[in-house]
Amino acid sequence: MAEAAIGLIGLGTMGSALALNIAEKGFPIAVHNRTAQVTRDFHAGAGELAPRVIPTESLKELVAAIKPPRAIILMVPAGKPVDQQIEALAPLLDPQDLVIDAGNANFHDTNRRAEAGLPMRFLGMGVSGGEDGARHGPSIMGGGAQQDWDRIAPILTAIAAKAEDGTPCATRMGEAGAGHFVKAVHNGIEYADMQMIAEIYGLMRDGLGLPADRIAGIFEGWNDGPLQSYLVEISGKVAHASDPHSGEPMLDMILDRAGQKGTGRWTAIEAQHLAAPIPVIEAAVMARNVSAQLEERKAAEDRFGPAPQPCDLDEDLLERALIAGKILCYAQGFAMISAASGTFGWSLPLPDIARVWRAGCIIRSTMLNDMAEALTENPGRNLIMAPGFASRIEEALPALRRVVAEGLAKGHPLPALAQGLTWFxxxxxxxxxxxxxxxxxxxxxxxxxxxxxxxxxxxxxxxx
Structure with missing residues (x-):
């Protein structure tokens, strides 16, 4: 007898965490993985949640286990694997059954699938927050028909992160690929936020000569102020950590070569098509690409000598510079979303997007509360012109200008901070x-x- 409220295919890190989250919130879930042993191991390790998890070893068995009209979440790699999974499910599903792509899909692919006349209903869904978010409360950005969102909204709002006011961080953004587009911009801002923090870290390490534990304390202090955010919080934690093998600061043992999955690059490419300037995000993508050129960088240092020299800066200047950089970056991101809203006819809800990002996702921060208010007052106004943020920029801009000028003069690479200042x-x-x-x-x-x-x-x- 069908008893699952929803199904899920793909029990990798994110899929497993999301499935447990759904089960924990009281919704029976049928799960399936291409490798049957993975499904068995997942069910065996579900502990007290196992009674709400229905393991299935075939797609036919999965479909039979879900109450109609069925809803099935796909947590498989983006691109061709999603198309293959939809094709395999098509003969087994009814026209009113719903397939939900919750992976890191390119929104153009989501648009294509939504317009392809699939034999079932289809919804694109951006999910942010990493493994911990998926397990305990992610930020969810939906894209598709209102009726399809409404059907699964009770589950999605139950599993989503909750903001301080109790609002679930799960919202429908618009038609077709709107949800995955908003998720891509989120990831672009994430790239930029991380890059600016790394640049400030570099100034503290190489410009001020501070040890890792001192840097950790500075980040921890900043997390109690205007910069309170998940990324600043974890920056303090990683700076505090010690390598269990050498006893040295963990940061000093990590190779200076950053990875990426491509969503930040997608954001930068789409911004060019939209004629929406996002130079801070573009600089962050460029910096990751340069970080991968490790051998070339070593050769250039041998030829030209090491660049970074001591700087005449202090913690207060660095904090205010990062505040200004963050505001400028988010202003660019929201302006890009606004441009896409007009181009694609999505009517993307900017205030709701800011609210959805307040908890659960990687870029969550207290500043997003004020951004949501400013966008509610005037969604068509660039954030730098909102009175509250204009005042903050005026207060922090001299510090950003001083930090960028001093840092560049002393050979410190500051691509994201410098691009934010140039754009302003x-x-x-x-x-x-x-x-x-x-x-x-x-x-x-x-x-x-x-x-x-x-x-x-x-x-x-x-x-x-």
Whole structure:
């Protein structure tokens, strides 16, 4: 007899954690993995939750175990594996059954699937928070038809993280790929947030000569103030940790080569298509790519000498610089979401997005409460122009300018912080230098330009 409220395919790290979360919240769940032994081991290790977990060793058995109309979450690798799983399920499902892709899908793939006329209902769902979030409360960003979201919303809101006011961090963002798009921007901001923290860490380590335990204490102190966030919190923890083998600070034993799964890169690429400037995120993606060029960097240091030199900075300047950088980064991210909303016709709910990110996800922070309020007041206004954030930028900008100037002068690479400052200076300049570019374009290609006096004379005298 079918008794599961929902099904789940893919018992990797995230899938296993999400399945246990669903079971813990009181919903019987049928689970399946391509390797049957993985399913058996998962059920055996579910402990007191095992009675709510129904292990199945075939897709037919999985489908039979779920109450109709069925809902099945896919937690399989993005791309072709999702298409293959949908194809395998199609003959077994009814038209009103629902397949939910909860992996790190490219939103273009989600759009394609939603528009393909699949023989079942389909929902895209971004899930953020890593293994711990999936197990104890993630941030969930849905994309698809309202009726499909409403059908599974009781489960999703039950398993989602809860903000301080008790609001579940689970919201439908719009049609088709809207949820996966918002998740991609979240990941882009995550890249940038991590990069800016790393740049500040580098200034403390190489510019101020601080040991790891002192750096840890600084991050811990900052986590009690405006910078309170998950990423600042864990930065303090990792800086405190010692290597169990050598007894040295764990950070000093980790190779300076960062990995990535590609979602930050997707964000940077899509921003170009949308003509939505996100230079802080783009700088963070670039920095990860450069970090992978370890041998080339070693060769360049041998040729040119080590760059970082001591800096005349202090903790207060670094804290305020990071505050400014964070605001500028998030302003760019929300502006990109706004641009996508108009381009794709999604009506993406910016205040709700800020609220969904307040808990459960990797970029959760107290600052998002104020961002949600500012976006509620005026969703079409860039965050830097919201009165509260404009005041914070004015207060913190001198520190960001000082940190970037001093750091770059002393050879410290600060791509994300510097790009945030450059973008802000461009945004606050009413008459920039693009007139020179337009003149050049008209000179070599007769592309024309707009005149400041409004005359209908779109070419320069060089045309003759």
């Amino acid at each position: 200076d461009m945004m606050r300049t009413a008459r920039g230098t693009a007139n020179m570019i337009q003149a050049q374009r008209d000179f070599f290609g007769a592309h024309g330009f707009e005149r400041v006096d409004g005359r209908d004379d779109p070419h320069g005298p060089w045309g003759a």
